Amino acid sequence: DRAIINRMGFNNRGLEAFADRLAARPRTGVVGANLGANKDTEDKAADYVLGLRRLKGLADYFTVNVSSPNTPGLRALQGRAAMDDLLGRVAEARGDDAAPVFLKIAPDLTGEEIGQIVEAAIAWRIDALIVSNTTLDRPASLRAPDRGETGGLSGAPLKDRAMLALQAAAEAAEGRLPLIAVGGIASGADAFARLKAGASAIQIYSALIYEGPALVGRIKSDIAARLRAEGVKHLSELSAAGC
Template identity: 75%
Template sequence: MALSDMGAALLRRIDPEVAHGLAIRALQIAPLPKPPADDPILKTTVAGLDLPNPVGLAAGLDKNGEALRGLARLGFGFVECGSVTPRPQAGNPKPRLFRLAEDRAVINRMGFNNLGLEAFARRLSDRPRSIVVGANLGANKDTEDKAADYVAGLIRLRGLSDYVTVNVSSPNTPGLRALQGRAALDDLLGRLSEARAGDPTPVFLKVAPDLTADEIALIVEASLDHRIDALIVSNTTLDRPESLRSPDRGEAGGLSGAPLKARAMAALRAAAGASAGRLPLIAVGGIDSGAEAYARLRAGACAVQLYSALIYEGPGLVGRIKRDLAARLRADGFSTVSEAVAAAR
């Protein structure tokens, strides 16, 4: 077991939110070595962004952009930080983060706890340039005009991140998921399009897995109409599969990890069918192995993101997935990631 994976195992023995804070601190101060160069077969491009590999970190781990230098040395092809809201907010009352160890899952109801847009922007201004960095935008809980919060984030972070993700799918901010309806989405994306004002920074949209195929198709069309650059499929789920065994399975919040796998794959297939190659897709949810990451690529995703699986597998998971992906691509006769994705269409 690698030293970093041993550290992850120790962190699993303490309170989840305390462990999260310690992990961020370790990533800030640990003298991590530079990761080995990626296998050239893994190099790919998503929405104009050149990635050394298609394995990214999902938003939620580094909410405030505090540990980007450490994260840049774990072997990810890209890292997404946030969610950030215009004003600082404490989030929901504790406890609000639960490990479901028996299910290899997590439930969280964090509520966009973060230090706010100004602190986030200051950190991004000093970010490492060795890795593609995305900024995940949220809305303050007490904001009536939530679209205005996303516009504020987009404008303030201009030039500071390589892409921006509009997160309208967190289940822990009241009213947020309502922005996925077509009328509300047209208003939000129209205002964001106007605010971009020629800025070439790609804008992604992150959607929930708890949508029907028809709802996902509407979101795809709205994204295309408003020139969104990619769709992230998907976020945590409000669903509670009957298979859950952990004592905390009834806690409120979004469920992530292994039990989300089938639902996230179904959402991805619906998005891939609706977009028919017109919109890049990034897969998230239950990805815990090279086999699962490859299955998402073959289902139409251009890249994948991890988070919950790292809690159980440790950061060494990134390298294991990349090695497995490279082997599977070659075994199936592909010379690039994009070839495998295109073959799924």
Template identity: 75%
Template sequence: MSDIGAVLLRQVEPETAHRLAIRALATLPLPKPPADDPILRTTVAGLDLPNPVGLAAGLDKNGEALRGLSRLGFGFVECGSVTPLPQAGNPKPRLFRLSEDRAIINRMGFNNDGLEAFAARLDARPRHMVVGGNLGANKDTEDRAADYVLGLKRLAGRADYFTVNISSPNTPGLRALQGRAALDDLLGRVAEARSGPQPVFLKIAPDLSEAEIVMIVEAALAHRIDGLIVSNTTLERPASLKSGLAGEAGGLSGAPLRDLAQNALIHAATASEGRLPLIAVGGIASGADAWARIRAGASAIQVYSALIYEGPGLVAAIKRDLAARLRAEGFSTVSEAVSTGR
């Protein structure tokens, strides 16, 4: 899928455009990307990454487009969120472009084909790429922690890492799992269910206070979670928003999330003191944004909403910029630059 294709897709209703993009990535014979600059190779929680630029969850919810995504130059790709049982998600419309703000609001509600379809697609995935499985809970489940355990067990050996997503704002009550008692129960059961070397990350919301982030870091360390992904979409609506769609319910992502997500990352980096790898996501739309997150404490970054506005060429642009900045600052690896701006 080209940057021109991304421009054309922005003329189509958002959810229809999303489906068309997935279909194109699943079927078009995309060329193999050029080899990454060796300075970009890095390791995060034991994952050997050719570069630190990943795709955030939400684009490929069902693992349908992994072959095409493997040709876009990402260092790693996260699919999902996937729930044990298929579910339709929230009523449409549920996805909105705030073009004036270079932002997205979604209230999708974990719409996906379920674990069995997801597992089958991971069995057929390209083996040369690092793929993560983002785990969610069904809306009507009585035991949400059990849903995460089911996902972890069913996808064991199929995904290279797992993300426990407790920060989506679009499943009622899900973010309550970020409280200490519920978090201890969930992470304790996840720790018991782990059966392989694949790292497990925890994805948190950007709307947490500094004290709440400190608590989550300590809980993650206590239960041997391998890292945090900071952060998910926000329920906040900055006063700077210009779009008439700003009042739509759901999680806001894209450019307006940048400062909030960066602040959450800084709090997580301060609390973890290097004990917990961090992956930054939220409002990253350039090499400068990616570099700022790395300097603030992120070992890797993820993009999604910016791809809608910048096109898939954004991945190569960020990588070029990062490689140039590393050399200009005298670093020989990405890991050397982590937290150097704090």
């Protein structure tokens, strides 16, 4: 199936240990901080605010993750009222900090729900929308005997659902909000299709497990070749030209 099911949740040594590691690292490369709420926190928005404030100056960007299927109640934050409350508090906490803040959503949403999230993200100055996280759905095409395991499904079976979510976000955003595509991307062709559908960037994870880190170079080379073949000089021209 070229898929992964994970139910890791946000297991880690905690915010302070994370902050200490970031403070001690050489400032090379780009490091993002994935912010999520503890499963036993009643005021989940407060956890995001705490994490953002503690990690200011230590991370190059932040992801507000409201879409992990492994933390009870987390996806409820994707409703418009809860989203406005969360993002309003995040906006206040970040102040004039220059580090970008991204919002990561689930693929198991309707087009209308995605549209509401897009409007909230724009209203609260979110820098980009990550579309999308893992799915709780189990397509009938899955063949592995452990396909019924609990957790979020990623990899090839997520490809079509993630593309639909991206298209819904692009239609709602109308160029007002950068989109980062993720979910089932395993080749240059996959990546190019997401860029043409409105994404400004892509992320990969499951494909790295199956293909290894050399996949990144192959995807970049393939995208460059496709740009030349279509006479496009820059990625930003893809969506604008309606390619």
